[in-house]
Structures are given as C-alpha cells and as structure tokens.
Amino acid sequence: GIQGGIPGWIRDPTKHRPSFSSEAFARSLEFPKLPELFVDDEFSAMGLRRYPYRRLTNQNMLSDFDGTLLRELEHIDSTVTVLSTFKNGGLQALYNFEYLDVPVTGDDKFIVNIGKLVGDIVDDKLKSVKHRVVETTFDRHSITYFLGPQFDADISRSMTNKPTDAGAKYKIFGEWIKDYLGAIELFYY
Numbered sequence: 001g002i003q004g005g006i007p008g009w010i011r012d013p014t015k016h017r018p019s020f021s022s023e024a025f026a027r028s029l030e031f032p033k034l035p036e037l038f039v040d041d042e043f044s045a046m047g048l049r050r051y052p053y054r055r056l057t058n059q060n061m062l063s064d065f066d067g068t069l070l071r072e073l074e075h076i077d078s079t080v081t082v083l084s085t086f087k088n089g090g091l092q093a094l095y096n097f098e099y100l101d102v103p104v105t106g107d108d109k110f111i112v113n114i115g116k117l118v119g120d121i122v123d124d125k126l127k128s129v130k131h132r133v134v135e136t137t138f139d140r141h142s143i144t145y146f147l148g149p150q151f152d153a154d155i156s157r158s159m160t161n162k163p164t165d166a167g168a169k170y171k172i173f174g175e176w177i178k179d180y181l182g183a184i185e186l187f188y189y
Helices: 022-029 034-038 116-121 173-184
Strands: 045-051 070-075 080-084 091-095 098-101 111-114 131-134 140-147
Touching: 022 034
Parallel strands: none
Antiparallel strands: 045 140, 070 131, 080 111, 080 140, 091 098, 091 131
C-alpha cells in the first residue's frame, strides 16, 4: 500500500494539523484570489456513500487498466473532494502506473483529493490523482464532501491567467458543471 509516497499525502499525520479551507490552499499556493471562486457555491454537496457487498460479479465493473473487480470505476475528480473512509479499505490511487491501497482515514482524519479542474486553475501546483474503489467482502461506507466553485466562477483562466482546458469551451463553472453532470449522470463531482 501507499505509505505517504504520493505527493500531498501526509506521512505522519500526528505531526501535521492540515486546514481544509480554500484560504489555506490559497496561502500555501500564493494565489490570494483563489477563495473568491468558492464564495456562495451552490454545487457543494456532502453525502454518505454506501457500497453494499455484492455476492454476484458484474463483468461491467472490471477495470480496463488491470481487470480488477471494482465498486467504483477509475476516475479523476473535477473539483475538491474531502473524504473519510473510516476503517474501510478499498480506495486505491494510481501512482507510477500501479494502483496502490490508500491508507484508511480512521475516525479523525480526512483525505483531500484535488480534481482536474482545480488543478488547472492553480497551474497544476496541486495534482489530481486517478483513483477507484475495489470490490470488498464487506459493506463499505465513506463520507464525501464535494467542494465546487460558485456558479459564476470564471474557470476559463488559471490564477496566473493561463487558459485552462475547460476554458476552451466554457467561461463559467455553471456552464461546465451542467454538461459534466449530464455526461456522468450522477450527482457528484
């Protein structure tokens, strides 16, 4: 499994007390205007994810990458996801062309996952990570909080005024998320 080898994950959480605010990210990245994108955001959502144990194998849920049976297909998030896995394993992240087990959070830690859109906005100073949930032999639960920019947030340019990938087609987050949610037909991003 991963023992702190992925950039951005804390090796010894007892020595760090991270803050999950956009202001903290903005200070550390030296982008003071970053929090302005997340004021009055109406697309943030929190939920309990339940992955009940499956007794039958669904061939549609085999990984294209390595054939592993999955509960959630491989994907890269779009914005910011704050996640608690409690003591439930199953989350894996792609690192150096290999999926590795992500350490469980327990009851007092969180995983913060940066999505592609936010990575673009901060000039890839924070990297998005492709991840998945593998099939488990138990009912798996996690709590997710998806933090999205406000509807009118300009996503066409990065904090240093470089064009973003999303900006080739969209000016504001609201336009982008409408198409994104329609494409995945799920309410999480």
